[in-house]
Amino acid sequence: MGGSKPDRLGVCPIHPIPVTALSLVIWYRGIETLGANQVMIYMYMVIPVAMVIAALFIGEVPNPMQIFGAALTLFGVALASC
The missing domain is CATH 1.20.5 (Single alpha-helices involved in coiled-coils or other helix-helix interfaces)
Structure with a gap:
């Protein structure tokens, strides 16, 4: 350990x-x-937030495809929140 x-x-x-x-x-x-409908939108934020936490705390560097996916997710959440 x-x-x-x-x-x-x-x-x-x-x-x-x-x-x-x-x-x-x-x-x-x-x-x-x-x-439930409004809160469910934010469920999609789990992966981008996990990527940020991994980068900050364990130094993991996301690859370009992961960054693109996170950006697309953030765009979708922003679009659905309007």
């Missing part, structure tokens, strides 16, 4: 539980507030 101390390994299995629960609460709150 890349330098992890054994006493901290016990947290690994339970760490995703509160994160997942919180994200679902926020997602369903958005559905309740905005409505």
Whole structure:
């Protein structure tokens, strides 16, 4: 586990539980507030946001096709949001 101390390994299995629960609460709150049709548009933002996070935190460089796909997705979300 890349330098992890054994006493901290016990947290690994339970760490995703509160994160997942919180994200679902926020997602369903958005559905309740905005409505399912409006919120579903933003589901397409998962991939571009994941690409940005990967670039910032692990230094992953997206290839031109990934950048094109993200731009096309952002354009589609902007178009659908109008």
